[in-house]
Amino acid sequence: MAARVPDLREGDPSNLNALVAEALERLEHGGSVELERWAAGLASPRREAVLARVAHLQRLGFAPDEEDVTRATAEPERAAANGALEREGSIGPYRLLARLGAGGFGVVYLAEQHVPIHRRVALKLLRAGFETSSVLRRFAIERELLARFDHPAIAKVLDAGESAEGEPYLVVEFVAGEAITDFCRRRRLAVDERLALFREVCEGVQHAHQRGVIHRDLKPSNVLVMERDGVPAPKIIDFGLARALGGASREHAMTREGTLLGTLEYMSPEQAEGDADIDIRADGYALGVLLHELLVDDLPHGRLRWREASLGQQLEMIRSLEPARPSALAPSKELARRLAGDLDWIVLRALAKDRERRYRTVAELAEDLERHTSNRPVLAGPPSWSYVTKKFARRHRGEMIGGGLVLLSLVAALVYGAYAFRRLEDERASALVAKAQAEQAETAEREERERAEVLNRFLAGMLVQGNPLVSGTRVALSDVLARAEETLASGAVPEERTRLRLDELLMQSWRGLGRYAEAERAQARVLELVRRRDGDLARSTLRAEAELAWLRARAGRAAESLEALQRIDRLQRENGFDDEDTFQVRGFLAGALRELGRISEAEALYAEAIPGLSRTAAEPTAALTLRRSYALLLRETGRLAEALEALQAIAAELRELELEGRLRGGDVFLPALCASDLGSALLASGAHVEALPHLERALEFQVRWLGPEHEQSLATRNELAIAAKAARRFDLARRSYEELLPILRKQLGPHAKGTLAVQNNLAVLLQLMGELDDALALYVELVPAARAAFPAPHPTLATVLCGHAEALGQARRYEEAIALYVEGIEGLRRSVGAEHAWTQQRMQALNEVLRQSGDTAAAERLAAGVWPPR
Known part of the structure; x- marks a missing residue:
């Protein structure tokens, strides 16, 4: 621990602060010699306090050190001549566009790269005259550290080098946020x-x-x-x-x-x-x-x-x-x-x-x-009984209100059963339930073994309920899974084979809910147990490790999973493996490469994995799942027609499997997933009528298994509304928007962009339906919110204003309509340009409203290019 620095509050703090400021200025301009000369004139206690504070600020990086000051003051002409603060032109392949900011020794520019790819970047240039060893070392450290990262929440380092004048620079991803x-x-x-x-x-x-x-x-x-x-x-x-x-x-x-x-x-x-x-x-x-x-x-x-x-x-x-x-x-x-x-x-x-x-x-x-x-007890607070009980009650409020107390009793039985199972290991004569307490002593050991087996099945049954494909009560099942995970973490199930099975079920259940972080945690425990049991290179260990890597990729960490999947794939190839696990790993690897945008490599692996899995998998759904992943790649890369053909073939095969009763476990959700993909692709292709039945089926499944407020349910409902509107199924579109809007208001807030977009779409739909009163009432809410969320001249605000103006024009409220049209068009002229199609369309609409209002002179001025027309 560093020695405590004297507190500036000793004596007159304002005087001391002024002295420290003076000391920093002298250090910056004259170095330590000037600082010592000036400080010699201070009284001893005050001098020690000021110098100690300056030294402390140097350690923190709030003041320059001697090497920095010496170099900066010795070469001011060089720094000025190079003009690092107001630099123009290019540095290497980067053309400087604007200065984003400056620090003590560096300047950050917005720059543009044209070769080998076109992109905008942030270029950090070390100021001329400040190439001290400490600053150069810091630049090198920053470059080395940034190169370690590959995460969507960290700006990426792209390049590094030196300018023609020998100034070091660092190029990182430009974040326009x-x-x-x-x-x-x-x-x-x-x-x-x-x-x-x-x-x-x-x-x-x-x-x-x-x-x-x-x-x-x-x-x-x-x-x-x-x-x-x-x-x-x-x-x-x-x-x-x-x-x-x-x-x-x-x-x-x-x-x-x-x-x-x-x-x-x-x-x-x-x-x-x-x-x-x-x-x-x-x-x-x-x-x-x-x-x-x-x-x-x-x-x-x-x-x-x-x-x-x-x-x-x-x-x-x-x-x-x-x-x-x-x-x-x-x-x-x-x-x-x-x-x-x-x-x-x-x-x-x-x-x-x-x-x-x-x-x-x-x-x-x-x-x-x-x-x-998720309404579980947090680690940070004191876990009192009342606190934990209150959390439990809040988690299960829906079941309590709805009368579903059976689930609560099962959860309570799980907790009690896990506790009893632990006691079986410590006190073999204890009983699980009241009936066991009445048994004769000579049958106690037999009863304990039987009850341990029953408990194992019971726990497994509870966890299987966590899969939305089985129960359909998503929120309650999340609570069941969380409680089961807490029970396992407490050491209530010491026997490793039982714990392994329960963790596998936990992983499958969390994965079914789309909760990949929780699924990853469970699979990490599975991998640990399997590795301890079978060794590092066992097939079972490689399979568990590949599953863990794939879960990480599904959670958005494809780069992190890539190395493990490549290593496992290499081992399988070296050993000549040719079975379901082998091709499943190649499918996982293809998916990770797809997530990273390495399309050609992903396609090559899909070409191996799909036929291999079709040949070796015990269930046909394994290959169908991989084919679906490849179809999504086709759509993401603009090959919509190929994607549609692939998805339609998958959907047909899944229908046959459904009719034959061959979809079991998690596979029963595949038809809904494919229906969602197919409906979305048909919508993108303009086949609105054909998209509707697929989207309706997908939504029915999602609402049933995931709940109406799940993100997948919301996305599908929005696509259904868009397709229904385009297909002129206005009642269906209106119902979809009206069901979607209150959920978005609750989840995102009334002023969130997603909420306002749906509200605007509903208002436009109501105009098409001739429901002008409802549309105008919606615009009265929408316009103030849009003004707050999209300040002028944002094109979204302009679009909302012109939509309101159109509804007012239809209602013959011409003066109000004209005023809003003028404001909205002005926003479009400033944001997207006067010649943009959006602007021209709204100007034609304004011209029509001016004529309907009787102001033909203003309409003629507008037609002649006069703006504003009044």
Whole structure:
């Protein structure tokens, strides 16, 4: 632990702060010689306090060191001559477009690359005159660390090199997003939406930690969010302060780039103290600050209080002042009630002063948030009986209200049965139930063996219910699975063969629900047990490892799974394996390559795996599943006609298997999956009428097994509405939109883009149906929300305004219609251009409304190109 720095509050703090500021200025312009000369004129106690504070700031990276200052002051002419701050032209194959920002020693540009591919990138250039050994070392460290990552939540490093003048540069993925806090605030995301986004950030940070890298500068401006296909996608950027775990020395660890004002509030106590042994829990602390800010839009110590504090007071806050509970800083009582309890406990654990009391890993933090959202007891809070009971009741509220107490009794029996099974191992004379207590002592051992077997079957039966294909009560079954997982984790089933079977069932059930993170955890336990039983190279071990890798790919971590699948495939080829497992692995590998966009490699493997699996698999559905995956690849690569042909053939074969009663277990869901794929492909091809029965069938299955609010159900319902509208099945389209809209309002919020898009589609549909009153009523709600979500001149807002104007025109409310048309068209002219087809179509509609209103002069001016026409 570093020695404690003298507190600036000793004496007159304002005077001391002014002296420190003066000292930093002299250090920057004259180096240590000038600093020492100036400090010699201070009284001894004050001089020691100021110099100690400057040294502390240097260790933190808030002040330049001597080497940096010497080089910067010795060569100002070179720095100015190269014009690094206002540079134009190109660096290597990158043409500079704009300056995105600048740090103490580097400038970040938006650049464009044309060869060998066309893309926009962020280019970080080391300023001329600052090529000190420490700065060059930091540049090299940043490049090396970034090269380790392959995760969708981390900006990728693309290139590195030197300019013609010898200046080092680093090229990374350009992230056209905004700070995560700004994104959530502007879109008014609900708490659950913010937590989901934050968990994605945690996954990215955990990926870095697994690669041996600590970020050390996590803050909102380094976590950007952009939208990809309407879905928020976070990206972690700027690993310039990152360090590798187990670094060789403190010198290498303390990388810096001059002044880094504004990040102190995200530093852990040990990082603010300047400790050399920073570990991953420092990033966990920073994420705790970020989570606090996401939940209540305020810092743990209060933003206003923080800004008014001196630097010394801020450091003291980090060291010793306990943070406020998020609920205590919530801007509304409703939000305070939402945060009280679980989320307060989770944030405070992440912000513990003593890092031994924090979450050990970022994955633990994310898992605790998942436990909260699924109404399971969190690890951060005191697990009192009343708390756990309340959580259980909330999880099963639907069953309690609906009278489905049988499921609750089964869960209770599971808990009791697991406890009794454990006692069987310790006290062989104990009984499971009251009947066993009445048995004679001489039959006790036989009864215990029988009951252990019954319990095993009972547990297996409970877990099978977790598969949505069996029960259909998705929420309740998620709770059953979670409870079963907790029971297994408690050591209630010590016998390994039983535990292996239960973990396999857990994995299959979680996978059936589409919960790949939970399925992955269960499969990891399966792999551990199989490996311990059969050895590293056993066929069973390779099969379990391949299944685990595929689950990771399904969870969006295809790059992580690729190495394991390639290794297993290589072993199988070297040993001449030619069975179902062999071709299943090749199918998994093809799917992972498809996820990574390596299409030609994926197609080559599909060409091997599909016929191989058709020949060797015990069940025909194995090959059909792989053929479906290949059909999706065809669609993703623009070969829609081929995809349609493949999906139609798969659907026909599945119908035959259904009629023959040959679909069992998880296979019964395949027809619904294929129906969804086929309906979506037909819709994309313009075959709206043909798409309808497939989409209706898929939706029926999804609502039954997954629930009406599952993301797959929502996506299919939206496609059904679009197809029905295009097929002029207006009643079906209206019913679909009206069922979809309240769910989106609840899940996304009334002002979310997805909600507003569906609301706008419904309003347009109502106009087509001639239901003008209903359409106008919907627009009255929609327009203010669109103004808030899409500030002018956003084309989406303009489209909504013109839609409202069209409805008003149909209702003969011409003046209101004309005003909205003018506003909407002005937005289109500014956003997409006056000559764009959207703009021209709306101008023709405005011309018609002007004529209907009797203002032919304005209509003629508009036709002559005069804007605005009035």
